[in-house]
Amino acid sequence: MNNSLGLLPSGKIRYFSGSDTGKSGPALANITKHFVEKCTNVGLFALAALKSGSSLPPTFRFWYEFACQYMTTRCHSPDGETLSPIEPLDTTTAEHFLHSAPPMIGAEYLSVAVLQQLWVELDNWLIHEVAQHYDCLATLLKTRAPHWHQVGRVCFHLAENKTDPDYPFAFMATYSPSYGQGKSRHLPLAKALEEYAGSKNKARLIHLLSPIDLAAKSSALVKNLVDSGDIYHPLAWSPQEAYQFLKEVPLFEESGIIIRLPDWWKKRPRPKVKATLSTGLNNTFNADAMLRFNVQVALGDNKLTQTEWDTLLAADDGLAFIKGQWVEVDKEKLEQAMAQMKALEKHGEEEGISFIEGMRLLSGASSDLSTSTVEQDATEWAFIEADSKLSKILQQIRQPETLKSALPKRALKATLRPYQETGVNWLWHLNQLGLGACLADDMGLGKTIQIISLLLILKKNKVNRPSLLVLPTSLMGNWKSELEKFAPSLKALFVHPSLTSKTQLDELSKAKQLSGVDVVITTYGMLLRQIWLQNIQWHMVVLDEAQAIKNPGTQQSKMAKKIRAHARIALTGTPVENRLADLWSLFDFICPGLLGTATRFKSFTKSLEKRESEQYAPLRNLVQPYILRRLKTDKSIISDLPDKTEVYAYCGLSKAQASLYQKSVNELATSLRSADGMKRRGLVLSFILRFKQICNHPAQFMSDGDYRAQRSGKFLRLAEICDEISSRQEKVLVFTQFREMCEPLADFLSDCFGQPGLVLHGAVSAKKRQEMVEQFQAEDGPPFFVLSIKAGGTGLTLTEASHVIHFDRWWNPAVENQATDRAFRIGQKNNVLVHKFVCQGTIEEKIDAIIAEKSALANDILEGGSEVMLTEMSDSELIELVSLDLERTQV
Template sequence: MYQNEQLTAAISNVRKSTGVTCFQVALTPGGHPALLATTDPADNLSKKTAEQLSAFFSQGYATGLLHLSVAIQDKTLPISIKFWRQFSRLFITSLCYMTGGSTVMLAAVQPPVFPMIEMENLLATAPFMAGSEYLNADVLQSLWEDLWQALLATLQKSALDFTAWLTQYDSTWKQVGRICFHLAENKRDPNAPFAFLATYVTHLSQQGTLSYVPLGRALQEYTQDQRQLLALLLPIQKAGQSNEFLKQLIDTGSIFKPLAWRAKEAYQLLQAIPLLEEAGIVVKTPDWWKATHAAHPKVAVTMGKKETSHLGLDALLDFQINLCLPNGMLLQDDEIASILSAGTGLIQLKGQWVAVDHEKLGEVLSHWKKIARQVEKEGLSFADALRMTAGLTPLQNGAPLPIDIATWSQTIAGDWLQEVLTRLRQPEQALEKTLPALLKKHFCASLRPYQVVGVQWLWTLYQMKLGACLADDMGLGKTIQVLALLTLIRHHPLTQSKVKHPHLLVLPASLLGNWQMEFQKFAPGLRLKMIHASMTDSPILLDTAPDLSGIDLVITTYTYASKLNWLKEINWDLLVLDEAQAIKNPAAKQSQAIKALKSQRRLVLTGTPIENRLMDLWSLFDFVAPGLLGSNRAFAKYGKNTEEAGAFNAALRRLISPYILRRLKSDKRIIADLPDKTELQTYCNLSKTQSVLYQQAVLQLTRELETVDDDMKRRGLVLAYLSRFKQICNHPNQWSGQGAFNPQDSGKFLRLGELCEEIAARQEKVLIFTQFREIIPALEQYLFSVFGQAGLTLDGSTPIKERTKRVNAFQQECGPPFFILSLKAGGTGLTLTHASHVIHFDRWWNPAVENQATDRAYRIGQKKNVLVHKFVCLGTIEEKIDDMLRAKQSLASDIIGEPAVAMLTEMSDNDLLAMVSLDIHSVLTEKET
């Protein structure tokens, strides 16, 4: 079983240092719940509960979950902990039904089967919490099996049987599953179409199945033991005190006999199910009756049968009200008349038994007729229809349907709307055959199959004038999919002849270089306008737009988008936000400024999980599809940890699913399309301080080259300056050796922070390699602030034994999230396969050495696709050497790498200065994000 000692130590340290008792249970990428300290007041626990959870989870995640189900009795818990308690209690309850409260030893029986319906319900109603993206049926099934092993180990250690172990925490568990009421259809007798039998469980058979015995036999078996008989019948007696029908069965002794019933008696028993289950009695009913969604006629609300002539969230759809059976089959007029004329109880329609409750049916019809009148006046928008099909009220208040209304209603997407939703939710099923040919002709890249699906999905939403959130995992190619979309818009026959406004792309300043390089490489035919001081010689005016005639795309940063007034005056065709988590705070001025921009369509890109925090999700969708999720206040109200939260979460997932496309690197559907490792050039801009220091170094090298007259001295001079240029590119203070390492002073630090924020949000791990030992402490301190926890470092001074300890710590699932290594000390001989990212913070200029370092993560034992990020400062010698290395990457390493440094020392002065000179248009001239 997995042991989480480091996590416990970390929690203990947090409590000792800060007194914090805020915790959540997060799901790790490996599919294991982990107890993590937080600073969110909503995650606050009592001191006693926090200590209990820490102690339980220190013994392993399965042991932690097991005891969470029975030992933690708090009624109010953080939403993530409450969810995992629900899951583990389902496991315990299944065991109670299986054992019937007997003292059977569990080691001799088969583990309980995970009920499929309950699994689906857990997945649908799971809260938005850390690790939501890793939650699926396979993970729950695996955890269910882990709980079984943890329980067996716990019972063996305690020397108790299951019932005794349970009742030491809560005696009510002992009553679960002892008596069972069976109700079945009796199709042979139309006058008495139901049969009833009460049983109790005596033991488990050798095959591990329950042995049911008629309850009447207990009167014979317990003749000599009245106390045992009274204990057995106690749940029935308890239920009978609150229900007259059950009381009559007990008083007349009928409860001990098989009974033939009319529909009236069957209905009375079905109505009493909640009371019986509360008393600890199991009730087995026909398949068509479920206590949580009883079989009764429903009000069927159908929307979008016909195609709308107008597209977008405000498109108006048709709306119809009818009655249907639980399976969705619509009823005819004569069948509706039968329902209305029948008394309250069970009736049979189309071969199905349904319960009729005139009062409830009238309330639900009244609710929908009121909405119908409102729709008749105002129309039903596409957004309202999506809200209703998801189980939310229409007209933008964002509330879930009242439980009574939802239970007695069935919202149905009509033919046209269903076709649209299928195309959006399952884009791989609706690929347009003409798209690959168009892209092959106009786009300079071959897309992977899952990327073609992504472009098709984006194109469908674009055509429908709907917003989109492309949330693919880092490294799956969000940028290239957007470039392909823009190429399609430019060349597709459906859009080519239309007068189009330009598109606008807003991104962090640190990504300007990356996007510019990708455009030049993959979509050189698109006409760009870069709005940034580092990208143009022309002045950028606050109120006057430049000439945009013939421009396909304008690219600018969040800072410029917040202050340039003319950007707000243009009605952009497609407005794209990269790293869209920049607007996750709806109250921030930057978020409000971005949302004020006008556009016909909107698209956000983010590699950060959008479901970890509910209000972040609202803010993103307030941009993507304004009004879809209702008001901020209403959304926050229903998203809180209340009884309505489960239904709200399930409805919310259904509502946003057409607008979100997210594929993980671990997704079985796409992993075959991916290489085992993906190498990415990560371009960084210099800060103003860096560019000044770099330019000064170039000028100083120029003067010194004029005075040196010895080849050896000249070689030493060049090598010294090469190292100096690298240090300045890393951080100005690495070269100067003075002051603190302010991240804002280094383009590499800023880009490292952005990357690691995504990695931290996904609970993944990263290796960072540098050839400069002196910068490791600054990197460690900075990444501590990003991850919120300490990482590991390793350099030439680290003792051998300590290296082994640190490697082992990193290889633990909940071990430190980052490991900073000097290239010489950590580049060989270590196995660090828990990292799914490798960052080369500075370059060795020798691919063989870099590849050896990368292979610390990418080697036998690695089960993930590894992303390799190679940092390159634009406009500097780093970019020029990188271009040279990639141009010669097919040659042997004796042509590039170490000899490349020697080659630089042997260049003429003019060639050398051309190599190291600064391209001023590729660096930032101001600090911004």
Template sequence: MLQKTPYLNFSIALSPAGHLHLVTDNNVQVTLDESSVQEIQKRWQNGYASGLLHLGLITLSTALPPSFMFWRQFAQKFITEVCKYPDFLVTPTKTVPVPDEEELNIILNQAPFMQGGEYLNLEVLYSLWTDLNLVLRQELSNFNNNLQQYFEAYHAHWNLVGRVCFHLAENKENQEMPFAFLATYTTRLTNNAQVQHLPLGKALQEYAGDKNKALLLALLLPVQKACEASPFIKDLVSSGRIFKPLAWKPQEAYRFLKEIHLFESAGIVVRVPNWWNAKKPSRPKVEIKIGKNPAHNVGADALLDFDVQLALADGQTLSTEEWQEILVAADNLIKIKGQWVEVDKEKLAAVLQHWQTVQHDVAAGDLSFAEGMRLLAGFSKTGVSEEENLAVAEWSSITAIGELKQILASMRHPKVDGNSDELLAILQKHLHAKLRPYQIAGVQWLLLLYNLKLGGCLADDMGLGKTIQVLALLLIIKKQQKKDFSPHLIVVPASLLGNWQAEIARFAPSLKIFIAHPSEHSDVKQINSEELADFDIVFTTYTFVQRLGWLIKIPWGLVILDEAQAIKNPSAKQTRAVKNIASKTRIILTGTPIENNLGDLWSLFDFIAPGLLGAQKTFSDYGKKLQHKVEANFFGSLRTLVSPYILRRLKNDKSIINDLPDKTELNAYCTLSRQQISLYQQAVMQLAKQLEVMEGMERRGLVLASLMRLKQICNHPCQWLGHGDYVAEESGKFLRLQELCTAIAAKQEKVLIFTQFREIIPALSVYLATIFQKNGLVLHGGTKIKERAELVRLFQDEKGPPFFILSLKAGGTGLNLTNAAHVIHFDRWWNPAVENQATDRAYRIGQKKNVLVHKFICSGTIEEKIDLLINDKKALSQEILSGGGEVSLTEMTNEELLQTVSLDLDKIIKIP
């Protein structure tokens, strides 16, 4: 339950299912009266469609947070359309038509960055529009289906469209008065079921007499409301001219055209020539074309060409004489090249001067790639006022041409093309895996950025294979660039080092790696470039970047950051240390949306594309000023600017969903803390001593107890010791769980966590609640049978708890938990059938998601060795598998057993 407060301290988020909900947002604190806040919350509790409709209807004078403003405008657009369909109420099956795809795409482009914004697409807008249709019909039943009464109950300034219609048409035979105006009203249907229009003056005759006065006033009510908003219409009514056909000069027609929205808001139907579009009026613009400079290759270091000219919307260039005609025109609506166009000669002249100044600056110092990208996105040069910036956006047209246009298209929409044959030949020989089509496109995108010396963000959904795409890229670079080859640096959280090592060993063993970490090299602080000459990749952790001074002295080929949200704080020491490292290209990897916070976005782009978003304070101030102004379309411009540098594919994208299996199993390798290593080694040494003196059943009991002890130590030292606070930093699995569930929480997905140990469930539950900021559910052998159905119901509810911890035996059968997108096996039951049975709680009939199964494995321990035995069918024999299908170690010889349980020191990386 959201706290009731006189402040609006929450925002609107979009769930993976495409539903809107309110979430507490500490970055939002808008002063609003308490009753309004409470009513918004109440309506949202009745359903998101009811809350959305309420948001569109109410009158507010306070500037709302961006997510509220965006969805409020979407709802208001729906209500505006409702007002245009008076038969909506009398026809039970009538619905308000959804805007066309072009208009919906404009809405999508204007969407602010919000939680769940990655799920926003055309289908979601279609669905929300349908839901608004349904909820409006439901709510109108309380008002006898009287829409006007419904509006009045909200004190909303909405009006049903009446029977009055304003018509504006061209009068081509009269050059001085080239427009004709007529006000009409609808009377009846003709025999062909067409609405019949009569001049509004006829209404004075039709409704003459006192008995018809009320009907006449009702008919003219929209005109009265228009008079209140428009002095222009008020003058027409006062003089009586509105009841007659009128011939107008261009300036009168222009004034009428600019006030169409006022007439429609009053409930008047407006008909105008097709060439007029109030949202995108036809007008001459300053046309800027940016392209490749012939003397330079396109890329981060490139200098671009810049050309300025005047043209009409259809691309026709204006001559000097036509420009002079505009400058001397007395009207705002003039005819050029046979077209009626809107002109504002003062603004147009100022915008032309603005671009000529830019052109002069470019000629003096050339236009950099980053500056070109900013201009193409609609960002003007630093220091331009807000008013000037809006004028520039309205009266300019900026496009990329030639090779630059093609490259930007490839960056925004990567796809497999004819250039992939050579790459596939390299990968077929050196990558021990077959890439899916979307992964091949991802590799080509990364290679394009590398060749252009541009940075980028690979932000594919978890489970889509970001790591293997990076490995494929590094293999291609290694084979294509044998001369002047520089090693690459990959910075990762310490808990992910084991994962990268395992993936390289499995898929790209020809890549030689060096781990710049004290657990691998005691003299790691003294390394020089000569010692790294034979290595392809150097790994280090975020913690050690600031401790290893030699990192900034090496000219790296690529610097790649995994879990790049680690540098979202620009003032943090590790962020500054990472940004000081020089390289040809910089790539960041993240499975969480990076656009939810403008500050985070700036810091990440300051790494991959320094200067693209400008100075931090300028960017922040600019965003705060414009994000509440729809006409500025700040978010649309920002999205245009950053989109070429971000590649993000979701598991449910239509373009890739057919490439994915329904269930993807991933090994999640975990490191060990120093305490875990110490306890583990003590346990192995103690086992070795006891094996020398025990036999038979006593030995079997010893082996089983020791294996249980090692499993517990791998989970957390406190589980074996039986006391302590389960500090996350003391367990590699807890840290891995944090990284994984942070990403899951950011995407608002749900997860099942299985463990065979009931005693660790409370600690896991408390820990996960801090990550998800919500409590979860637990189920174990002590859970009453009658409570289980309620736990399932709560989890299956979209608004229910985000995580569910289950003991493997109690939760492994009989439950249907298809709302989970992830399954985590926190510790391993060494029986594949039992694990699969547990996984099937999420992956079963009715599941509409691609389920990711994460199997936690501590590198270099018995967990990794048993996993290899299970997955290597050739190694599995009757001696290793028990009758129930479980790995049995009690039958091994002492030597085999100790070899299996002993730590593999070559694979151990300690948590510092």
């Protein structure tokens, strides 16, 4: 990762150091220092103070342009004795920034509301800075941002003069004697010479005219007006003279001159080459459809005739009067745009425009993602749109809430939340079109049940081919449980030795079809071993935790992309648009070819960086229709969620764990034969403790200090969950009942998060406890807190955490809930997701099942003090409880 600016969940801008630390120049180093040592507002102002942002890295350039937009608005807001707040950032401009944002850490937190809040906070900071340290804004600008100039009292007016066909424009320079209250008066500039006549007013006159003097240094037009004295008189201008003035308006505004123009110029009216994409005479549309291309010239909503087009090309460059209005004309660019569109039209007539080419064109990119035709000069004089039929189809993809419900509610044994039903309808819509999709909802928002609902829709619509679901081994238990609970009518086949015997797997490998099966569930690892899965034509393939294919060079990525299916879906809770390489690999699966080859895509994104504005808009336009992402921070989602959601994190055992566990079961069985009374009770308790330790990590039981992750299924699952938490810059509490596990967990999590966290156990003093709480509660504080459940389960407020992990189980829900409530309490603004770790096929899973069933034994266990009542079981009952289901433990 390179040095970059990104967003925290709160919406504040943060500097993230990367591998190129120390390689940036002094100017950039100074900017980053402001963000690191001071605050967002100081950093933004320092960015705006730069003379140019063209050489800045993409994220810095984006925030530079945002800061410059603010400074432009601030400098064009006349102030009196004290600064008043400027107008808020309008929604249209905010959406423009949102649409053109580059990939950045925390991009999922970027919104119109966040941009508007940053605007207000920057303005409040500047007002306070002027009030505290300067006599006025002009002094601050002169001292700290000398190339910015506050608007003066001089105004350049350009208006239409409809009575003179040869000189249809009028120019006048005026000044405002004073801002006063309300609307300012404007007098001819010549009056200023009279008002400030005499040597005593010379300084005031020079100050008044300083914006004109500044503009004259860069503009030959203004210099000529000043040298000739014409600046003090009303002037009649030809269209060519008016156009020269209009092209230099940004320069005049930068100099502090107020500009008043005809309203039509704000829209930059231009005749444009208009191309329309359509499905032709086809009644159906899908990913294999060939599109038609029709080219014409339009002025707004009006089509131009061939005669009017010829008149345009015969006119001089500049301003031309067509269809009752003045428009901007650049013959060379118009002809270039027409040639490009005609070439595409010819290609469409001969071969048709493919779906992929069409989507690229509609996004603002070129049909082949080449670097030569995405330059903005081309797009400013041409545009491509979908016809009404195609437009409606694409609009439904972009606005899934408008889709009709297809959910078979009787078959689904659950009630979906509104946003979940919207997600199911969207997935079904894309499925019907044969298009890929990425469901990127936050962890805990129910991606699993949305896919289960989609599978029920496929069954209801009698889709005759099965679907394939590929997932990490650690999630097999979750999917099996939810399929049985929510969709018992689905016939699911698990292709994994933990749930299917070797004999059955061998038989399946010889099968040419899977009759009666709705969904086959397997793992990424099994894709490499069960090659027959590649030979079946699936209706749909779903990749869960699809970040598993972010590296396109791995074997599992290659195998996943070889699967043949009508439609492809990727499920992930990690941000998908923050790293371009990951984005390409994901789309190489869900929409092969849409982003071109890896080399072409890299070249394409490099060309976007060179655009003057809306750098990444074409890329966002291209990928966003296929990504549905809902965040827990979205107020419309929060209102529909419970404050606390509990989920199981099922874990397997490593070979070392399974071996130790089975050996301990055998030892217990042997020891029970000769133990009775208190000796038996002590024996049972010691072995229960041993089983818990082995489930955590072999190193805890063996005390060998070797806490490598691959030796523990729980550590591997912890890494998967924390990778997602880290990618969202969220925080987590990790509870364990063993003090000796605190430090190994903290060391492991430091690697997962890339920074250290906090550890609390019984040996920590009260004073130190409070210091730790304050550290964790700071927004930029440590990302994780490991706590022993006895020492940290009560008395702390840790509401910065939106995740709680119970790494090992207390087997008493009241105790676990009390610990969870360190995060889930007054002051918590986010939904809290609670992860309960359970090793499958072990005593952990069996005890959890007993508690979940609320059986009499569960009450005995809870009321009798955790494991104590287990000692009263018979030998056979006890061995049955602790016995190892070896197949279910495989990772």
